[in-house]
Amino acid sequence: xxxxxxxxxxxxxxxxxxxxxxxxxxxxxxxxxxxxxxxxxxxxxxxxxxxxxxxxxxxxxxxxxxxxxxxxxxxxxxxxxxxxxxxxxxxxxxxxxxxxxxxxxxxxxxxxxxxxxxxxxxxxxxxxxxxxxxxxxxxxxxxxxxxxxxxxxxxxxxxxxxxxxxxxxxxxxxxxxxxxxxxxxxxxxxxxxxxxxxxxxxxxxxxxxxxxxxxxxxxxxxxxxxxxxxxxxxxxxxxxxxxxxxxxxxxxxxxxxxxxxxxxxxxxxxxxxxxxxxxxxxxxxxxxxxxxxxxxxxxxxxx
Amino acid sequence: xxxxxxxxxxxxxxxxxxxxxxxxxxxxxxxxxxxxxxxxxxxxxxxxxxxxxxxxxxxxxxxxxxxxxxxxxxxxxxxxxxxxxxxxxxxxxxxxxxxxxxxxxxxxxxxxxxxxxxxxxxxxxxxxxxxxxxxxxxxxxxxxxxxxxxxxxxxxxxxxxxxxxxxxxxxxxxxxxxxxxxxxxxxxxxxxxxxxxxxxxxxxxxxxxxxxxxxxxxxxxxxxxxxxxxxxxxxxxxxxxxxxxxxxxxxxxxxxxxxxxxxxxxxxxxxxxxxxxxxxxxxxxxxxxxxxxxxxxxxxxxxxxxxxxxxxxxxxxxxxxxxxxxxxxxxxxxxxxxxxxxxxxxxxxxxxxxxxxxxxxxxxxxxxxxxxxxxxxxxxxxxxxxxxxxxxxxxxxxxxxxxxxxxxxxxxxxxxxxxxxxxxxxxxxxxxxxxxxxxxxxxxxxxxxxxxxxxxxxxxxxxxxxxxxxxxxxxxxxxxxxxxxxxxxx
Ligand code: SF4
Ligand code: SF4
Numbered sequence: 162x163x164x165x166x167x168x169x170x171x172x173x174x175x176x177x178x179x180x181x182x183x184x185x186x187x188x189x190x191x192x193x194x195x196x197x198x199x200x201x202x203x204x205x206x207x208x209x210x211x212x213x214x215x216x217x218x219x220x221x222x223x224x225x226x227x228x229x230x231x232x233x234x235x236x237x238x239x240x241x242x243x244x245x246x247x248x249x250x251x252x253x254x255x256x257x258x259x260x261x262x263x264x265x266x267x268x269x270x271x272x273x274x275x276x277x278x279x280x281x282x283x284x285x286x287x288x289x290x291x292x293x294x295x296x297x298x299x300x301x302x303x304x305x306x307x308x309x310x311x312x313x314x315x316x317x318x319x320x321x322x323x324x325x326x327x328x329x330x331x332x333x334x335x336x337x338x339x340x341x342x343x344x345x346x347x348x349x350x351x352x353x354x355x356x357x358x359x360x361x362x363x364x365x366x367x368x369x370x371x372x373x374x375x376x377x378x379x380x381x382x383x384x385x386x387x388x389x390x391x392x393x394x395x396x397x398x399x400x401x402x403x404x405x406x407x408x409x410x411x412x413x414x415x416x417x418x419x420x421x422x423x424x425x426x427x428x429x430x431x432x433x434x435x436x437x438x439x440x441x442x443x444x445x446x447x448x449x450x451x452x453x454x455x456x457x458x459x460x461x462x463x464x
Numbered sequence: 465x466x467x468x469x470x471x472x473x474x475x476x477x478x479x480x481x482x483x484x485x486x487x488x489x490x491x492x493x494x495x496x497x498x499x500x501x502x503x504x505x506x507x508x509x510x511x512x513x514x515x516x517x518x519x520x521x522x523x524x525x526x527x528x529x530x531x532x533x534x535x536x537x538x539x540x541x542x543x544x545x546x547x548x549x550x551x552x553x554x555x556x557x558x559x560x561x562x563x564x565x566x567x568x569x570x571x572x573x574x575x576x577x578x579x580x581x582x583x584x585x586x587x588x589x590x591x592x593x594x595x596x597x598x599x600x601x602x603x604x605x606x607x608x609x610x611x612x613x614x615x616x617x618x619x620x621x622x623x624x625x626x627x628x629x630x631x632x633x634x635x636x637x638x639x640x641x642x643x644x645x646x647x648x649x650x651x652x653x654x655x656x657x658x659x660x661x662x663x664x665x666x667x668x669x670x671x672x673x674x675x676x677x678x679x680x681x682x683x684x685x686x687x688x689x690x691x692x693x694x695x696x697x698x699x700x701x702x703x704x705x706x707x708x709x710x711x712x713x714x715x716x717x718x719x720x721x722x723x724x725x726x727x728x729x730x731x732x733x734x735x736x737x738x739x740x741x742x743x744x745x746x747x748x749x750x751x752x753x754x755x756x757x758x759x760x761x762x763x764x765x766x767x768x769x770x771x772x773x774x775x776x777x778x779x780x781x782x783x784x785x786x787x788x789x790x791x792x793x794x795x796x797x798x799x800x801x802x803x804x805x806x807x808x809x810x811x812x813x814x815x816x817x818x819x820x821x822x823x824x825x826x827x828x829x830x831x832x833x834x835x836x837x838x839x840x841x842x843x844x845x846x847x848x849x850x851x852x853x854x855x856x857x858x859x860x861x862x863x864x865x866x867x868x869x870x871x872x873x874x875x876x877x878x879x880x881x882x883x884x885x886x887x888x889x890x891x892x893x894x895x896x897x898x899x900x901x902x903x904x905x906x907x908x909x910x911x912x913x914x915x916x917x918x919x920x921x922x923x924x925x926x927x928x929x930x931x932x933x934x935x936x937x938x939x940x941x942x943x944x945x946x947x948x949x950x951x952x953x954x
Binding site: 192193195196197198199217219220221222223224225297301305306307308309310311313314315316318412413417418 | 493494495496497498499500501694698849850851852853855856857858863865867895908910912
């Protein structure tokens, strides 16, 4: 796709580059021809301030040679690399291409390292300090942006160090999440639940499920209205990992804790997305990363 | 020359030079803007300044060639390991974060250069600059193979013969050998030199090592063998700005024109007093020994690197003809004008600029060594988590996450304990109790700080981490404090 309807700008850029080089050549040619008047005491005859005189110290001729070399280099460069307007250059170089080549090279260099872990079961990988150090770096570069550098998440971003999983916490499930990404969809349910008061009652019922501070009367009134929610979260509110519906009976509040947060979720719904990482990471990297994340939630209890 | 109109004028006009009395014959000639390079054949020289220069050649080169072979404990004493980004200098292990020390070193180098230049001109150029030092070594080899100035000039003007071919090949063979050794030594500062030596002989150096050995070797060969004074004249930036550091009390190599002129050859027995001649016998030896090919008798010139070779050789001439030494000598412009004695000249060393340079130099040296001596055995960088500003965790606490990079700069294993203060009921949580960092390694750890919900109004609060280190033998406890902030969201 061309940015412009004509290739004027391409010619303009190419012209500037070439005219510049030709101008340098001409300058070199004419200054090589030029001569300066030099008096016997090797001054040029120019005097400033009465006694400050200009010496004639000619530049050595090999400087001219160096200039010619740079000009030859510039021309060679323009032939090989993109520089003349739209021309792609004989080498077909591009920064993206170079990046891909570097990544491929780095991955190849790392292959033997990863090969060691590829055949190991995740439990063993999670115990290997070297693998965990690699996993830590992969996590920092690819996951920490959302899940936090300590993997404990934040509002809207799940904590990966606890036992609570939206889509399942086995190694296979984690890897599946990594590869394909996930979309968590909570539709706006206010219409299905009823009036604003009904929504509030449901919120208190939800709070009661996990024994969080709640209004018992409102909770009992909200219980029948929970049917609308049970389709996903289950009649007992324990969630459903096949569709990624959160468990409401634990004390973990992905989208905020308390009455207002729950009411907002019921009224507005929410679409939460975990992007797929398949294209970015190699199979071996995914294996180590999944083992690392698995290890985070299965480590011996830490303080 | 002085006239009222000249001293008051504001514009600086460019006028043709007044044709001097002795310059009336012709106007001059048209010269080119570029000139072919004239090869210089410096004559060898002996004398006090030559001794000094060779002293510096030995000193600097012994350090350069030997330092990388020194061992310190289990490792190379001086190694700038770029691969793992650790710089070992005897007992000190520096991280890239310690680059401030390099700044200090550069400031010290710069001010030393200013100081020496203000006192004694191009001392650095004449005696210690690698360009001078390697040129000196290469010229020594050249002299050993091809002979001194006249022999070399004769050889170069001859047609190619077997003898010439052998001499030239032999010289380049020695030069290239030395160059490669120099390049090899240079790379040995950045990669363990003993292993590099093995790789070198087995022919399996990495491509970058090969590149740098030969690139540095090539630069040595080209600069010391061929470019020589042209580097000083056309490339060196220092040569250009140092004239700004000269004043009339700066030591320069000068020709005592009053005593020397009019110059001229004379018979050995002639009595100087009865001749209408000055002390200069016009032997032109001072021109022949000059490595930059200038005639010091024309006065101070920018090409002069202050090497003192002309002073050395003129002294030997003066000795021979029985005149007092010092027709060409280190002196200052003021001393020459006012006919000061040596002690009078010395007194004028201490002028404001010299004292200021000295003061700053001493200050920076003291700061650098002070901070090196009080340096902690580890370093910590505290980075607030880039993703989560703050979060509410179960239990009703507000939590902030930090990443601490703990860099163990000691060559022993250390254990670290992190505490923090600055807020009411501040709690510190780490994933593992045991924060161990192996010798010269660095490690990132996540640290969480918590305060009770509602214990402070929304805003940003300064907190202070204290990191305590202890080594395996519990011999030393070191504390380090780092500042950060705790955010409480609205
Ligand atoms: S070496 Fe001394 S005597 Fe000989 S030409 Fe030079 S200044 Fe004159
Ligand atoms: S003039 Fe004398 S001091 Fe200056 S570069 Fe030549 S020999 Fe050395």
